[in-house]
Amino acid sequence: MTGTVKNAFGTFARTTSGPVYLVLVVVFVICFTVVTIDGGTFLSVDNVREMLVNSVALGIVAAGQTLVILGASLDLSVAYVISLSSLIGAETMDGENSRMMLGIGAVLLFGLGVGLVNGLIITKLRVNAFIATLGVGLVIRGYIEANYAGPAGRTGDDFRKLGFESWGPIPLSVILLALVVAGVWFLLRYTGFGNRLYAVGGDEQVAKLSGVRTHRVIITAHVLCALAAALTGLFLASRLGAGSPLVGQEATYDLQSIAAVVLGGTYLLGGRGGVLGTIAGVFILAMLDNTFDQLEVNSFAKDVARGLIIIAAVAAYSVRWSKRRRRQEIAAEGGLPPGGEPAVAGGGVAR
Amino acid sequence: MSTQPAPVPEPPAEAGRSPSDLLRTAFGVLKSIPIVWLLLIVMFVWIANADANFLTPSGFLLYLKRAAPLAILAIGAYFVLASGEFDLSVGSLVTVVVVVAARLSDGDPSNTVPVLLVLFAIGLAVGLFNGFCTTILRVPSFIVTLAMLLMLSGAVFLWTGGAPRGALADNFRSIGRDGVEGVPWIDQIPYSVILLVAFAGTAMWLARGGFGRRVLAVGDNDRAAALSGIAVHRVRIATFVISAMSAVLAGIILGGFAGVTAQVGIGLEFEAITAAVLGGTLLGGGRGSVNGAIGGALVLTALFMLLNLYAVDRALEQTFTGIIIVAAVAFTAFRERAG
Numbered sequence: 001m002t003g004t005v006k007n008a009f010g011t012f013a014r015t016t017s018g019p020v021y022l023v024l025v026v027v028f029v030i031c032f033t034v035v036t037i038d039g040g041t042f043l044s045v046d047n048v049r050e051m052l053v054n055s056v057a058l059g060i061v062a063a064g065q066t067l068v069i070l071g072a073s074l075d076l077s078v079a080y081v082i083s084l085s086s087l088i089g090a091e092t093m094d095g096e097n098s099r100m101m102l103g104i105g106a107v108l109l110f111g112l113g114v115g116l117v118n119g120l121i122i123t124k125l126r127v128n129a130f131i132a133t134l135g136v137g138l139v140i141r142g143y144i145e146a147n148y149a150g151p152a153g154r155t156g157d158d159f160r161k162l163g164f165e166s167w168g169p170i171p172l173s174v175i176l177l178a179l180v181v182a183g184v185w186f187l188l189r190y191t192g193f194g195n196r197l198y199a200v201g202g203d204e205q206v207a208k209l210s211g212v213r214t215h216r217v218i219i220t221a222h223v224l225c226a227l228a229a230a231l232t233g234l235f236l237a238s239r240l241g242a243g244s245p246l247v248g249q250e251a252t253y254d255l256q257s258i259a260a261v262v263l264g265g266t267y268l269l270g271g272r273g274g275v276l277g278t279i280a281g282v283f284i285l286a287m288l289d290n291t292f293d294q295l296e297v298n299s300f301a302k303d304v305a306r307g308l309i310i311i312a313a314v315a316a317y318s319v320r321w322s323k324r325r326r327r328q329e330i331a332a333e334g335g336l337p338p339g340g341e342p343a344v345a346g347g348g349v350a351r
Numbered sequence: 352m353s354t355q356p357a358p359v360p361e362p363p364a365e366a367g368r369s370p371s372d373l374l375r376t377a378f379g380v381l382k383s384i385p386i387v388w389l390l391l392i393v394m395f396v397w398i399a400n401a402d403a404n405f406l407t408p409s410g411f412l413l414y415l416k417r418a419a420p421l422a423i424l425a426i427g428a429y430f431v432l433a434s435g436e437f438d439l440s441v442g443s444l445v446t447v448v449v450v451v452a453a454r455l456s457d458g459d460p461s462n463t464v465p466v467l468l469v470l471f472a473i474g475l476a477v478g479l480f481n482g483f484c485t486t487i488l489r490v491p492s493f494i495v496t497l498a499m500l501l502m503l504s505g506a507v508f509l510w511t512g513g514a515p516r517g518a519l520a521d522n523f524r525s526i527g528r529d530g531v532e533g534v535p536w537i538d539q540i541p542y543s544v545i546l547l548v549a550f551a552g553t554a555m556w557l558a559r560g561g562f563g564r565r566v567l568a569v570g571d572n573d574r575a576a577a578l579s580g581i582a583v584h585r586v587r588i589a590t591f592v593i594s595a596m597s598a599v600l601a602g603i604i605l606g607g608f609a610g611v612t613a614q615v616g617i618g619l620e621f622e623a624i625t626a627a628v629l630g631g632t633l634l635g636g637g638r639g640s641v642n643g644a645i646g647g648a649l650v651l652t653a654l655f656m657l658l659n660l661y662a663v664d665r666a667l668e669q670t671f672t673g674i675i676i677v678a679a680v681a682f683t684a685f686r687e688r689a690g
Contacts, residue, residue: 125681126688128634134621135677142670255439255497268491300513303505307498315488 019317020265020280027284027309031291040294047290049171055286056173057082057232059279061253062260063184064228066278067221069261070188072201072270073122073129075222077137078229078257081114082248084140085233090153090243097156104234111230112223114140119219137254148245155237163238173235180228184275187224197221201270229253259310260285265317284313386683387630387646394653401660408537412544416530418652419543420445420601420608422645424619425626426554427597429644430590432627435570435636436485436492438591440499441598441623444477445616447507448602453517453611454510460520467523470599477503478595482588492591500620508613515611527607543604550600551645554593558641566590570636625676626651631683650679 035042061078068075085107093103114136121132165172188194196217199207208214229248236247248254258268264281266273288309292302381389395405404410424441431438448470455466477499484495508514530541557563565586568576577583598616605615628634629650630643654675658668 126684127680131680135673138669138673142666145666262494300505300509303501307502310498314490314494318489
């Protein structure tokens, strides 16, 4: 009985998102202790709800970013996609409830377009994803700055409910995040697209030789990522009640989402990791933010601390992972009996 | 370097010299030139057409002066990228250099030498930290230098209390602003251009020697490099130090250009990487050249100048830059496949 539990735990800890949950627990304990000693409350319903709502925007973009990074790609245009999505949504809705669906449709169409452009440039024109999405981001940024000086448009009252109403004790926005994460998780775990994405991210050449249409997979991943960014823009528009030309860049969602994905144990070069790790990474960042706010830490000191913690956490599992890999290599070369290391550890894929 | 043009096949002698052969030869030569230099020629012709002053010695030196900081950063970016890593922290390091210099120097010329020493010490520390975390701690350099970006900008504003304070001494500013006067025919050679030439010369010398070859070997396949006896960690740490030093140098020059603002370094890391990639550096490592990176920086600066000349809206400038970068890299990829 205990053996089974121990085994299950061992398997979990060996997956890429295993360690990140250990880090999540450690960070939780530290934050809880520090805030409680300071005289604040960390685990009250209100505070937990606040942390969850604060995770929604980053969580949705990071879920999308997980898909492209798993495919050994990258999307640096998300911050600008978010800003322009909030503007398109709010301007289309124009303060009227009847135009809500129209606004949502326009924004999703925009996301679809950007994702297609990103994916096509990367696959058909063979431009490195870093340069391609940076370039597309610059194009969108230029458009935003040339046309908008400040907040524009207005969301209808119905649409604002997404940002502020709750379903029972659970905020609607948190349900939205849960749906997105569940959707991505399902895609990765149970669909052919998910399998192909891991294959392409692991080794594009091998995937191609085994008959995977690699271009389609990468384009799909980019479309889904841009759609996630567009959805984040919609959510932020609903929170703000208007579109904002700076909302994406100010929070540096491009770099933060990549940091969250890697913090969540997904391998930056693709092929290994999963969305559950990413969401844990997002929660870690949200808990830290909340703790710093409660302790009234200077916002600049916050940046310094966040940077150090990201490096420390990723270092912790990188070193672990490379040790394990070395053990496996020794085992594979016949240096050690492989009995201690189950074969499944070779993939170590958590989805 | 591997980006150097492949030898152009000579047309067979018995075919004679018909116009179509000449054309084919000319086309072959054109195809063998790295795209960054073709782009640069196009830009130069275009700018000279719009602004006659550009082709005078002083006009051209003014352009080189403007290009110097980005070219220096692009050289630094080349080494890191060629070894297979990223450095996203250079932009914020430039900001740190300018803000720290202003606070420490406080307008007093006698402080300049110690301030410069402090700045290079900061650069050394940042480069070593980036290299250490990437190699020994095995954190992806994208994440290390991203965290470094956060930490540097956080730390410098924590120290100055939110906004830059102090002022740069006149002799500090003159590094970016002035030059050697009274040179016959060209009047003035800006110090920044001299610094660029010195830095570029050193970098090319490094790149041509054993170090440069080790960098490319590590970037191409670090495992193979390690097995053939290269100290991979040491090579990568060195590239991060070079990159950080290039940021310090660029920051010192930019301080003279623009004065003390917190915005001075924003986005420079992406511009430097773009310049290196335009110049044929492969993201992921193993290929590229210092002179290509410099060419990329010259193209980007020429592009900014051109957009300025045509009074293009600053915002749309970014749109154009984005399109041109993607198009140039796409064209390079296309030509490689065709050739």
